[in-house]
Amino acid sequence: MATAPDGLRDRAAGALMGAWIGDGLGLGPHWYYDLAELRRDYGPWISGYTNPKPGRYHDGMKAGQLSQAGFILKLTVRSLVERGDYDQTDFCRRMDEELFPLLNGQPVSGPGNYTSQSIREAWRRRVEQGLPWGQTAGHADTTEAIERILAIAVRYATQPARLAAAVSTNAALTQGDDVVLSLTVAYGAVLALLVQGHRLAPSISETLMHQVKDGVLPFHAVTRDGLQAPRPGDPDPPRAGRFASPDALLSPGYMAAAAADPDICIEPAWKVSLVYGMPCAIYHMLPAAYYLAARFHDDFESAVLHAVNGGGQNQVRAILTGALVGAQVGLSGIPRRFIDGLEEGEELRALAVRLAGQVTVV
Template sequence: MPAHSPEDRAMGALMGGFIGDALALGPHWYYDLDQMRADYGPWISDYTAPKPGRYHAGRKAGQASQAGILLRLTVQSLVDCGGYDEADFCHRLDTELFPLLDGTPMNGPGGYTSQSIRAAWHKRVKAGLPWGQVAGNADTTEAAERILAIAIRYALRPAELASAVTRNTQLTQTDGTVVAMTVAYGALLGMLVEGQTLDSGISRKLMARVKSGELPFHAVTSGDLQAPQPGQAEPSRAGLFPSPDALLGPSAIATAAIDPDIRIEPAWKVSLVYGLPCAVYHQFPAAYYLAARFHDDFESAVLNAVNGGGQNQARAILTGALAGAQTGLSGVPQRFLEGLENSGELLDLARRLAEQMVH
């Protein structure tokens, strides 16, 4: 497989997500950064195990959290079905994940269950509601952490990407802004897998796909975000997100990442600039910044995501996928692959997903 081929980028993106998840397993959710440094030293550079009493306690270095387990479940469904099959995906949640949960946070595969999955479990298992009626209003990146596999699968078919990502996200999350930002992340990841560059021009390219009808965002501007033409009617397509703003942020953030007058030093402090918490409006900007600043350096991108503390696991998953899409699997340090549990099986899944993407 040639370096920086579409397959190399696809495999790099998927493995980047798995690696980011596992790298943050130990130091996950430290909001006291001094305590994180006391527990793990001044710089976390490899896989670590959680401390007793912390999130994911009992897991070992290199293992996945539930986010990584859900990502793998999504990939397995995609490769077994040849694409996104919602009935199969939901069946896997019903039979492979939900029987292992009890609705409480500190339980389940990976040692912690996220808010949106807990909400879906309560509505699906306890209340007996059908899929389509079990989503909750969590404002987190939980869906983005699994749909990155769908975005990779459909990277060369952006309209199908947007449709599948939207439908999968809405299974567990109802907030319109969360869904829009998740779809925007998926669309951007798809473009990077295509071979596009995360720079000041990426939003213009995303907006061109809005104008062509490939991305379901509302936009009334003309040309390059110019004023609408006199007499120009509102777009009539149904199901549009209320604005394209989620697509416009990446270019501004990428511009800031390379602007010599704007420096975040050390780079892990991007978590302090955009915020340590879990919500999408903290997580996506930080991931975009790190992926743009370290576009050719997977290790620096993902380790700065981890060392920023707070919800560093989501930040590392999102950043790892974006960075891996740019460097390709060939640019991922071998030690990250060797230290990742079941890396051989994950690489095989990544290869199968990449093959489906290009055929």
């Protein structure tokens, strides 16, 4: 294996910084489902980091700080950097020692002053019930695993089989639903292609389906190229893995096609939250992130700000969009003000560059 070229490392670091920036941007205006209330509190357009309002989510935090999602992403990146590879034992140890002692099982607790459903459930099973890792997953239908496995996807961006295996096993620590796991692995596979230099375009799903046909991605498919029907006598292909359907890999291509279609108009773009849904579930978040990342593939600022200004679960929308667009524009294409505005901006940037330096070309 050889060291990745500069452009690939720039895109890898851009994906990580994009996620942290999205997290920080969403901290203040997080979870406003009444858009009139959001505009009243933050004005007609949120253009940067903001303080949470008293009595709302993340109360007591300051503009430019990270939520618990950003904290866990940082923990994941540090594990990858210091171990050189994905080491699940090390990751779990860090969760036990660095995160769980800060929690009490309640929503308003821990780093960021809010703990998500999946992490609360893992804490209860691990700390209160004394269960081993591997018996800690809950049934939340959210993106909480994606918010950390995106670092694993960056690390193995050029090794899709290793990516799928590591992402699957890490995500399964907190997510027990196979559909959620399949969508999580699919997001990681998309992010990896963007780090490699692909664009989030309609053709990306065809590229992903080729990886399924080659037995690299763990999805089952019986169709031929172009989703054509199987022919009489075609054998049922061997399973490459656990997921019964490849549909999670098809969504990004459709979202990209919608973004490019002149007859489909979502204006302003932040209204994508109304089209695909404002709540937290993974099936609301991913389509909106894919759409914004395809529409603003070369404009990081527009992508993350439209993600935030759409309200609802805008923090996750901005994290996922920020990673996807950061991977397309690279660290060098992210406006400096977004890095400078983060409380740990230089530390996070250095950490992103370190992990990007570990990406190899097979």
